[in-house]
Amino acid sequence: MKISFWARLLDLISPRLCVVCGNRLAVTEETLCSKCYLHLPRTDFGHDLYENVMAKLFWGQMAIEKATALFYYEPHAETAQILYEMKYKNHPEIGVVMGRMMAKELMRSGLFDGIDAIVPVPLARKRERQRGYNQSLELAKGVSEVTGLPIANEVVRRTKFVGSQTQRGRWERNENVENVFELVNSDSISGKHLLLIDDVVTTGATIIACAQEMRKASNVKFSVLALGYSKS
Numbered sequence: 756m757k758i759s760f761w762a763r764l765l766d767l768i769s770p771r772l773c774v775v776c777g778n779r780l781a782v783t784e785e786t787l788c789s790k791c792y793l794h795l796p797r798t799d800f801g802h803d804l805y806e807n808v809m810a811k812l813f814w815g816q817m818a819i820e821k822a823t824a825l826f827y828y829e830p831h832a833e834t835a836q837i838l839y840e841m842k843y844k845n846h847p848e849i850g851v852v853m854g855r856m857m858a859k860e861l862m863r864s865g866l867f868d869g870i871d872a873i874v875p876v877p878l879a880r881k882r883e884r885q886r887g888y889n890q891s892l893e894l895a896k897g898v899s900e901v902t903g904l905p906i907a908n909e910v911v912r913r914t915k916f917v918g919s920q921t922q923r924g925r926w927e928r929n930e931n932v933e934n935v936f937e938l939v940n941s942d943s944i945s946g947k948h949l950l951l952i953d954d955v956v957t958t959g960a961t962i963i964a965c966a967q968e969m970r971k972a973s974n975v976k977f978s979v980l981a982l983g984y985s986k987s
Contacts, residue, residue: 774840774849775833786837786852795834796827798984801864809984812959817966820948821866821978825857828955828983838890838954838983847888850954853982854897861980862901870978871947872907873899876965877936879913894982895952907949910940911969936965941972948976956981 771780773788780788787795800807804821813819829835841849861867875891883889895906914937949969951962956979966977 774846775836786849791834792856795825796829796832798824798827800824800984801861801866804864804866804978809956809959809979809981812956813963813979816959817963817970817977819979820869820976823861823864823866823979824956824981824984825853825860826983828985830985841893842886842890842954845887847890847893850888850890850893851897851900854894854899854952855901856897857894857980857982858898858901866978866980867902867904867950869948870902870904870950872905872944873950873952874907874910874944874965874969876951876953876961877908877911877913879915879935882913890954891952894954898950898952898980904950907943910944911936911938911965913937933964936968938968938971944969944975945973946975948978951977951979953979953981955983955985957985 771784772778773780773784773791774786775791776788778788780786784792798807798809800809800823804810804823807823809824810819810822813822826834828838837849837853840846841853858867873895875889875895877883877891878886878889892906892908895908898904899906913935915935951965953962956962959979962979969975969977
């Protein structure tokens with residue numbers, strides 16, 4: 756990786772810090788230092804895309820082809836800073852970097868085989884205006900850069916924001932996202948295998964609600980990719 760003189764100079768004037776440990780990044784590093792990258796609590800679901808614990812969340816609730824997440828998400832762990840900074844501290848570029856990282860690590864897993872398009876789980880318009888971006892779309896951009904897969908960002912929309920899922924139980928999460936998505940372009944996804952991308956999967960309620968609405972299009976298949984998977 757060739758680094759320009761100006762990039763090195765900028766890095767000297769305004770050092771970038773690892774989002775997890777806060778240490779200075781080397782000029783060749785992005786978002787995570789090498790040590791924190793190495794010690795990410797990876798799920799390794801890519802070794803079995805069909806019957807891992809995250810994939811099993813969807814069994815009996817929606818037809819799913821493959822599912823995986825990059826790392827285990829725990830709200831108070833140091834690695835939770837990745838999502839916190841990405842979502843709440845106005846750092847959409849973290850999403851793009853992490854999207855590229857996910858795609859590179861999963862290229863040989865078979866996750867992207869047969870996928871026609873990437874669909875980032877949408878935010879409600881009010882929520883997106885407040886944040887300034889949709890973190891799932893930023894992740895999708897990074898995945899698209901590596902895989903070359905197109906992003907289908909205008910096929911489904913979230914019609915309302917009814918509060919965060921964070922403090923809700925399994926059944927409350929299901930009720931919270933019921934009927935909040937609306938399919939707006941069914942023809943563009945008919946007969947397609949879509950990769951749904953979200954930042955964190957806990958119970959799968961948001962993904963399931965989104966997919967149920969998109970199933971109004973004919974002969975649609977789904978796989979799922981998340982940055983984090985939460986056991987709780």
